[in-house]
Amino acid sequence: MGRHPNFYGVVVVGLGxxxxxxxxxxxxxxxxxxxxxxxxxxxxxxxxxxxxxxERMEAQLPPLRLDFVGQ
Numbered sequence: 001m002g003r004h005p006n007f008y009g010v011v012v013v014g015l016g017x018x019x020x021x022x023x024x025x026x027x028x029x030x031x032x033x034x035x036x037x038x039x040x041x042x043x044x045x046x047x048x049x050x051x052x053x054x055e056r057m058e059a060q061l062p063p064l065r066l067d068f069v070g071q
Contacts, residue, residue: 003031003034008034009034009035009036010029011037011038011039012025012036013040013047014041015041015047016040016042026038
């Protein structure tokens with residue numbers, strides 16, 4: 001999914017308990033030429049910090065436009 005052409009870049013968040021290794025996911029995404037950042041949430045506090053950072057980044061994006069030709 002992170003290699004989808006509509007994604008500019010991806011943040012891969014690892015909790016440390018998943019079977020799929022976050023660095024392998026990140027390498028696959030980076031192989032598609034996408035910027036990728038890996039972070040590990042080792043506690044509830046760190047997870048909340050990550051979510052706050054993502055929300056701040058999201059607020060800086062321009063509004064999404066859904067213009068369809070012919071409608």
